[in-house]
Amino acid sequence: MRHNMRWAVTLGATIGALFLVGAAVSQPVPSSIRPELRPVGETVARAQTLSPVAVSTAAVMRPQLRPVALTRDASTPRQPSAKDPAFQQWIAQFRSQAIREGISGTTFDRAFRGVRYDADVIKRDRNQSEFTKTIWDYLDSAASDSRVRNGKDALRTHARTLDAIEARYGVAKEVVVAVWGLESNYGSFRGSNDVVQSLATLAHDGRRGAFFEGQLVAALKILQSGDTSPRNMTGSWAGAMGHTQFIPTSYLDYAVDFTGDGKRDIWSDDPTDALASTAAYLSRFGWIKGQPWGVEVRLPQSFNYASANRQVKRSPAQWARLGVMGVDGKPVPNYGDASILLPAGTNGVALMVFKNFEVIERYNAADAYVIGVGHLSDRIGGGPPFQADWPRGDRALTFSERQEMQRLLTAAGFDTQGVDGKIGPKTLDAVRAYQQSQGLTADGYASLSLLMRLR
Secondary structure, X not given: OOEEOOOOOEOOOHHHOOOEOOOHHHOOOOXXXXXXXXXXXXXXXXXXXXXXXXXXXXXXXXXXXXXXXOOOOOOOXXXXXXXXXXXXXXXXXXXXXXXXXXXXXXXXXXXXXXXXXXXXXXXXXXXXXXXXXXXXXXXXXXXXXXXXXXXXXXXXXXXXXXXHHXXXXXXXXXXXXXXXXXXXXXXXXXXXXXXXXXXXXXXXXXXXXXXXHHHHHHHHHHHHHOOOOHHHOEEOOOOOEOOOOEOHHHHHHHOOOOOOOXXXXXXXXXXXXXXXXXXXXXXXXXXXXXXXXXXXXXXXXXXXXXXXOOOOOEOHHHHHHOOOEEOOOOOOOOOXXXXXXXXXXXXXXXXXXXXXXXXXXXXXXXXHHHHHXXXXXXXXXXXXXXXXXXXXXXXXXXHHHHHHHHHHHHHOOOOOOOOOOOOOHHHHHHHHHHHHHOOOOOOOOOOHHHHHHHO
């Protein structure tokens, strides 16, 4: 779960806001619940409250599909780095801190036996911000035919286990399977990095040292509890672990022993504990049984696009009175208060999203990730693809272009409150305000054409 850490997919209007994730479309979608952490800019504060995967994702705000396996080939020997001596000195100093936090010397020494500075982890951490995808490109992989087919197979193969998990936690089994599909491609890409080594390298590196030190201490507590062994504790380069990519702190708080064997084993080939832990996590954050994450809707020509805002909530009946209908032409059933979300502005899919959208968001705060989990779960359950078209002629803004848009908006009097290249809520508000000032449709879509107009 990179619950609160994940990746970069340009979501246009909805990407306003990021802990867990085989050729092309068969690879895991990094968004997620796994934490490939990059808490920066306006998303940092929120990332502190996110789930296992949310932390890394939230930081980044836009999930990015991994183009290759989660980690380097474990069979490839890693040559010691020139930075190892300083790293080994840091480990010796960190040992005292870990012991003060309740880690025994024996546990620490076992965990760090053979651990070296991993330059590849730092390289991965440094090269994330420029990677972006449009929401439709992301969903083409997140809910590809192969991922849907494999999800249906997983649903059948683990039917008894998933039924029991759904009965206990009230979370739809299709949603649990969808998280599994996006996080690790149903267990195929769980990551082979040594988690202690990765977290220690990132903590020593210093850029987000305090965060990773906290994750490292949590990992040591997991080892001390006996749930797994040091070299069996593997995961992504950023420390997300298991079938549904929990980061260590989320594991400590939310992982469960559903098999009853005395261990919360999310690393085993048996996904039971990992799937139950995901359901327990979503349940803990308020999952409403029987409520969808969202439904596709049709908007009337007279729709006030300023109301397509996550802060504006109405009942489906109230939306229906304003002309917002399901794709079947009927009012959406009363599942509870909902907002209208436009992931690609006026020219793409329109969604009515409910409380459960926010719950999935706790796993990974990127709109693309939440939509990916939700849509994949619908497809696994037999639902159709989205009915509306996407503006496939548009391309994603690069990181530098997003920064330029923020600078230009602020200079024009529409303060984005920072230039970090993340199209978060404050930037979206600035985009809407600018669009209104220009007599444009205020859908909050941070598009290339809008950037060119600002120029």
